[in-house]
Amino acid sequence: xxxxxxxxEATIDGESDGPLAGKQVAIKDxxxxxxxxxxxxxxxxxxxxxxxxxxxxxxxxxAGGTIVGKTNMDEFGMGTTTEMSYFGPTDNPAAPGHVxxxxxxxxxxxxxxxxxxxxxGSDTGGSIRCPAAFCGVVGIKxxxxxxxxYGLVAYANSLEQIGPIAGTVEDAATLLEVIAGVDxxxxxxxxxxxxxxxxxxxADGNVDGLSIGIPTELLEGAEDGVVDAFWDGIEQLxxxxxxxxxxxxxxxxxxxxxxxxxxxxxxxxxxxxxxxxRYGHSGGFDGNWNETFAAGRAEGFxxxxxxxxxxxxxxxxxxxxxxxxKKAQNARAWVKQDFDSALEEADVLAxxxxxxxxxxxxxxxxxxxxxxxxxxxxxxxxxxxxPAISVPVGDADGLPVGMQLVGPAFGERQLIRAGSALE
Amino acid sequence: MTAQTVQQGDxxxxxxxxxxxxxxxNTKIFCGCSTAPADxxxxxxxxxxxGLPGALPVLNEAAVEAAVKIGKAxxxxxxxxxxxxxxxxxxxxxxxxxxxxxxxxxxxxxxELEISLEGERHTIAIERAHLEEDPGSLQHVGGSIDTxxxxxxxxxxxxxxxxxxxxxxxxxxxxxxxxxxxELEEVLEYLAVFxxxxxxxxxxxxxxxxxxxxxxxxxxxxxxxxxxxxxxTEVKNISSHKGAxxxxxxxxxxxxxxxxxxxxxxxxxxxxxxxxxxxxxxRSKEAEKDYRYFAEADLPPLRVAHWKxxxxxxxxxxxxxxxxxxxxxxxxxxxxxxxxxxxxADFYEDVASEFDPDLAATWVxxxxxxxxxxxxxxxxxxxxxxxEIATLVELVATDEITAKNAKEVVLRGMLDERDDPETIVxxxxxxxxxxxxxxxxxxxxxxxxxxxxxxxxAGEGGxxxxxxxxxxxxxxxxxxxxxxxxxxxxxxE
Ligand SMILES: [Zn+2]
Numbered sequence: 001x002x003x004x005x006x007x008x009e010a011t012i013d014g015e016s017d018g019p020l021a022g023k024q025v026a027i028k029d030x031x032x033x034x035x036x037x038x039x040x041x042x043x044x045x046x047x048x049x050x051x052x053x054x055x056x057x058x059x060x061x062x063a064g065g066t067i068v069g070k071t072n073m074d075e076f077g078m079g080t081t082t083e084m085s086y087f088g089p090t091d092n093p094a095a096p097g098h099v100x101x102x103x104x105x106x107x108x109x110x111x112x113x114x115x116x117x118x119x120x121g122s123d124t125g126g127s128i129r130c131p132a133a134f135c136g137v138v139g140i141k142x143x144x145x146x147x148x149x150y151g152l153v154a155y156a157n158s159l160e161q162i163g164p165i166a167g168t169v170e171d172a173a174t175l176l177e178v179i180a181g182v183d184x185x186x187x188x189x190x191x192x193x194x195x196x197x198x199x200x201x202x203a204d205g206n207v208d209g210l211s212i213g214i215p216t217e218l219l220e221g222a223e224d225g226v227v228d229a230f231w232d233g234i235e236q237l238x239x240x241x242x243x244x245x246x247x248x249x250x251x252x253x254x255x256x257x258x259x260x261x262x263x264x265x266x267x268x269x270x271x272x273x274x275x276x277x278r279y280g281h282s283g284g285f286d287g288n289w290n291e292t293f294a295a296g297r298a299e300g301f302x303x304x305x306x307x308x309x310x311x312x313x314x315x316x317x318x319x320x321x322x323x324x325x326k327k328a329q330n331a332r333a334w335v336k337q338d339f340d341s342a343l344e345e346a347d348v349l350a351x352x353x354x355x356x357x358x359x360x361x362x363x364x365x366x367x368x369x370x371x372x373x374x375x376x377x378x379x380x381x382x383x384x385x386x387p388a389i390s391v392p393v394g395d396a397d398g399l400p401v402g403m404q405l406v407g408p409a410f411g412e413r414q415l416i417r418a419g420s421a422l423e
Numbered sequence: 424m425t426a427q428t429v430q431q432g433d434x435x436x437x438x439x440x441x442x443x444x445x446x447x448x449n450t451k452i453f454c455g456c457s458t459a460p461a462d463x464x465x466x467x468x469x470x471x472x473x474g475l476p477g478a479l480p481v482l483n484e485a486a487v488e489a490a491v492k493i494g495k496a497x498x499x500x501x502x503x504x505x506x507x508x509x510x511x512x513x514x515x516x517x518x519x520x521x522x523x524x525x526x527x528x529x530x531x532x533x534x535e536l537e538i539s540l541e542g543e544r545h546t547i548a549i550e551r552a553h554l555e556e557d558p559g560s561l562q563h564v565g566g567s568i569d570t571x572x573x574x575x576x577x578x579x580x581x582x583x584x585x586x587x588x589x590x591x592x593x594x595x596x597x598x599x600x601x602x603x604x605x606e607l608e609e610v611l612e613y614l615a616v617f618x619x620x621x622x623x624x625x626x627x628x629x630x631x632x633x634x635x636x637x638x639x640x641x642x643x644x645x646x647x648x649x650x651x652x653x654x655x656t657e658v659k660n661i662s663s664h665k666g667a668x669x670x671x672x673x674x675x676x677x678x679x680x681x682x683x684x685x686x687x688x689x690x691x692x693x694x695x696x697x698x699x700x701x702x703x704x705x706r707s708k709e710a711e712k713d714y715r716y717f718a719e720a721d722l723p724p725l726r727v728a729h730w731k732x733x734x735x736x737x738x739x740x741x742x743x744x745x746x747x748x749x750x751x752x753x754x755x756x757x758x759x760x761x762x763x764x765x766x767x768a769d770f771y772e773d774v775a776s777e778f779d780p781d782l783a784a785t786w787v788x789x790x791x792x793x794x795x796x797x798x799x800x801x802x803x804x805x806x807x808x809x810x811e812i813a814t815l816v817e818l819v820a821t822d823e824i825t826a827k828n829a830k831e832v833v834l835r836g837m838l839d840e841r842d843d844p845e846t847i848v849x850x851x852x853x854x855x856x857x858x859x860x861x862x863x864x865x866x867x868x869x870x871x872x873x874x875x876x877x878x879x880x881a882g883e884g885g886x887x888x889x890x891x892x893x894x895x896x897x898x899x900x901x902x903x904x905x906x907x908x909x910x911x912x913x914x915x916e
Contacts, residue, residue, distance in 0.1 A: 032477045045476065052470050054477060153476040158720035187481045187722055265717060269511050272520035273474045277576065289515050289574075316511070316715035325717060 004090045005109045006069035010036045018064030019174055025060050026116035028107050029070040030077060032151035033057055040153050041073040041085035044274050044281045044300030054151020056120060056162050056179045063178040068116050071106025075302045077124055077155040079103050080371045081364060084304045089361055094136040095399050098358035101134030103127040107165050108135040118175045122152055124160040125259050126378025129390035132165055133353035133402025136392045138172045139165045143409045144385035145190040148183030154270040156263035159382040169420040170203035192410035202413040203420035208241030210418055213346030215249045218377045222355035225396025230352045233393030233403045233422055240421050251338040252380045258331035259379035260372060261315050261324050268312030332383045339384040343408045348418050351377050353390040353402035377404060387412050391419040433636030434682055436675050438600055439592035443585050443626040446489045446616050451582035452556050453480030464577035472582035474518030479721050486584035489616040490530045490554050491730045493586060496610050496739055497549050499534030503728040507719040516558040518581050524555035526716040538602040547603055548591035557583040592650060597671035604664040609740045613765045627661040629671055633678045654690040658702055661695050670695040674702050743768055751780040760788040766802045770809050778820040786816045790830050794838055815844040825903055828853045853901055864897040865910045879915055887911060
């Protein structure tokens, strides 16, 4: 069952007690584990063994969690289906024959299949929420800066966060509580304004008086079955005392474009270090270093990674920088502003996590644009640095559907409370 | 910039500098690795400075503090916040294949440094100075970069904090460049942010072009358009003041010759070959590099608005020189020598506070620095023995020993044999002979040398010197030659 979930199965024992004692935790394979291969789903790092642990790995083992393996993923996080892994696809345990979503597909599949109690994913534009929705489990993308990225192999470092995937909101909250909080090795981490990072006790299902904004733009492109399941979920929340109203986020129309320009630009720089000199695939080429680097990288990276590096390099180039990168940054600021003002009128914003149900394996491979557009509801949240949770809300023709709830910066408790009311 | 008279047909040299200096911090700029010299290659490294996947930079605020000190010293504008950018390019010594640096918001902007050359003062504008990380270092085995069999990479240096200081094209001669680098180094050492003795701690790139004298206005300024119209060369691989002067003098002559012969100067990068004393073309007509700068999201902006007020800097060389001249009545040369490093100036002030400032100046600026220089030593090499040097000055000031013995026997003995001054004085019997003994020697000398006495009385000037020599011999050099001269004359009257 789990042979396509893990790239590497390895046990890293944790402390004997703590909030995660007895829990088995799967780790996405772009998070560094001391002495255990960390491949990022790439041929480039197929044999790379880090000499250090990511901060989140230390925190999990310190909290008593046992790490059971490194999960499959789209190469360097670049994908929505986990089919971009050098190590092959992962089947969806909740919908066999379909993709588990991506890029943290292995992590969501591990939880859905019972191969782990909990898992860590990373979310640059939806990479935790998408697989959580597709596999019928819970995933949280924390506020930018809440969880240390030290040891997370960067794809787009201004956008991504590590977050928990679990079978229940409470379990996800417990894992978040363990990994959250300032880390002196990541200068972008901050403690929440309210001070502590207590989340596990927030999953009390109390939504009485909760004000939910529904961005109309995020329902427009969604499939009918997805929309139906979404409204069922909303009714469930309303029946427990929540109120809803429509909100508008006009900027999200540009979010996917802006997201891909920023993510690819950052990726072109973040992935430059893979030259085969210190680690990773070198190809064993000889001669002029420039050509050697190029040859090794041509062999080590898959097509999607190359596509994004090339586009990102182009977007940052002199003469195009203003037209693409700078414009994308402006759009990002606009998206942030839109979300901030919508959240002044609502406690949380709700939408379908994915506008579609899981693709069949192989279905989307030939059309990157279709894949990029499937991120329409998740990427704006990363652009806005906000927290979001994806919680299962039934199915469409037997395929899992997730509801995304977005909160204000460091509003994770609010999201956990609202999400737990859907269970 | 200085006003100068330019004759028609003159060719004027225009030089601007990019100076890289390593900042003295205990740890690297983005990780906790030591910046001290390592025993072997790749020993002071960690996931961050090796650029391992997932490692993140964290800013060492000590480097920012050093940069703020430099900013204050050169009277630069320091922004409210400081930010970092990525400069993207591939090179084997660059662990991440991008360098973290500062692009459009450098920590220092619009500063200046005054230099003094042959009695004239020039102000050199400093356009910007920014922080960045040093790359690793390459060792080409079996040849040069082009011919080596293979190349080894050492990342000990990677992540050492660097300050890149960019001047306006305000230099009109290689001599000015040398004076600027010397002044800059002095200032940096005063601030205790720089160690000149560290290998590779100063690296200079220089842009040089030749402009028709007619393009230079009366106040010495040159229109930007004229500067841009002139082809310039960038000279790289300069690592010392002297090297800078030599490299640029070579390049100046080469370009002037080309212009005079009606040949165009090619816009190119040239490599200073110190051993051959020439500049060599590296690659000509190189396309403008595109570094694709963008913000480094891993390092949030750091607010430094209040740092400028909170960080104190010591009195700088120029101010101290001026104060030494007025407070101690020193000439320009002595004041310059005595402020050349902070340690020398501090020591001088210690000595001058106890003894005659002139005597202190002679002893510190001429005798001590002269003897140290002769031995290729710095004042820092005898840091723990400055007390002993002060004792030696005291022995001279209180007339215990002669100045001649103090320098030739005691000071040299102290430096060469590491003895303390009293030990040498006792051992060599240098204590000044008492007056009676000198008087006796004077009488003896007169007694024993009637011919010389006769010559003296006949008005022969050299005779007295002969007699002084005789007395000095009898007293083992411990008498004061001036006193002896007086005593002899008194006896012979
Ligand atoms: Zn380091």
